[in-house]
Amino acid sequence: MLIVKLNAIDSTNSYLRKLSAKEIIQDYTTVIAKEQTQGRGQMGTVWSSEASKNLTFSVFKEMSQFHLEHPFYISIVTSLALLKTLQFFSISRLSVKWPNDILSEDKKICGILIENVIKQNNINASIIGIGLNVNQTEFKNLPKASSLKIISGKVFDLDEIVHAILKNLEHYFLLLEKGQCHILKNEYEKYLFRKNKPSTFKDVEGSIFSGFIKGISQSGNLQVLLEDDITKEFDLKTIELLY
Structure with missing residues (x-):
C-alpha cells in the first residue's frame, strides 16, 4: 500500500479526493499530514490538532465490489479497526459514541470523517479520514478531549499506530466483503457509549x-x-x- 507523508495540507480528505479524481490510485493509499490547517469533523465541525503530535490521515478504500446496501457499515468497520488497534496499545475503557467518535474513559480521543465517492448510484470508493489524539497533552477549551499519552502516560510512535490501524482496516473490510454484517454490527453495538443507560x-x-x-x-x-x-x-x- 502507498503511504504519502505531507508536512502541511488543508485537509487529507480533500487531498485524497482530488488525487483519486485525477488518477487511478491503489487501494488503501494513505495520506498522512503532520499538520492539517482545515481538518474537518462530522456535521462540518473543525478538528483541531497540534502539529507532529497526533495522527491526521486519510485512507482511500475501493468499494465498487462491495455493492453496499447500507453505507454505515463503512463507519462500523472503521470504528472497529480503531478500537482493535487501541486495545493492542493497552488503551483502557474504550467505547464508540454514535456514530463514530472513539472514547477512552468517556473522553474523545479519535474522530472519523467518511466521504463516499458515488458513481451510477453506487459507492465507488470511500475516503476515510481519521484524527487520533496521540502525544498531545493540552486541549484548550476542549474539556471532553484526551489523548493516548494522557491516558497511558506513554509516548507513542505515530508510524507504528498507523500501520496497526491499516492492518485492522483490512481485516474488518475483509469481513464486510464476506458478508459478515451481523458479526460487525454486534461487535460495534458492544462498544456503544451509554448503551442501556x-x-x-x-x-x-x-x-x-x-x-x-x-x-x-x-x-x-x-x-x-x-x-x-x-x-x-x-x-x-x-x-x-x-x-
Missing part, C-alpha cells in the same frame, strides 16, 4: 429528552427506548447524544 438527547428543534440507547438499525440509525416504552430510530441529522 439513562441518557439525555437533543433533537433538531433543540428539545431535550431522555431515553435508553438499545442499539443501531441496519442503516445505522440510533435505536432509543423512550419513556413510553416505544423504541424509536433517529438518524445522524435528527438527534445529538449529550453527555
Whole structure:
C-alpha cells in the first residue's frame, strides 16, 4: 500500500479526493499530514490538532465490489479497526459514541470523517479520514478531549499506530466483503457509549429528552427506548447524544 507523508495540507480528505479524481490510485493509499490547517469533523465541525503530535490521515478504500446496501457499515468497520488497534496499545475503557467518535474513559480521543465517492448510484470508493489524539497533552477549551499519552502516560510512535490501524482496516473490510454484517454490527453495538443507560438527547428543534440507547438499525440509525416504552430510530441529522 502507498503511504504519502505531507508536512502541511488543508485537509487529507480533500487531498485524497482530488488525487483519486485525477488518477487511478491503489487501494488503501494513505495520506498522512503532520499538520492539517482545515481538518474537518462530522456535521462540518473543525478538528483541531497540534502539529507532529497526533495522527491526521486519510485512507482511500475501493468499494465498487462491495455493492453496499447500507453505507454505515463503512463507519462500523472503521470504528472497529480503531478500537482493535487501541486495545493492542493497552488503551483502557474504550467505547464508540454514535456514530463514530472513539472514547477512552468517556473522553474523545479519535474522530472519523467518511466521504463516499458515488458513481451510477453506487459507492465507488470511500475516503476515510481519521484524527487520533496521540502525544498531545493540552486541549484548550476542549474539556471532553484526551489523548493516548494522557491516558497511558506513554509516548507513542505515530508510524507504528498507523500501520496497526491499516492492518485492522483490512481485516474488518475483509469481513464486510464476506458478508459478515451481523458479526460487525454486534461487535460495534458492544462498544456503544451509554448503551442501556439513562441518557439525555437533543433533537433538531433543540428539545431535550431522555431515553435508553438499545442499539443501531441496519442503516445505522440510533435505536432509543423512550419513556413510553416505544423504541424509536433517529438518524445522524435528527438527534445529538449529550453527555
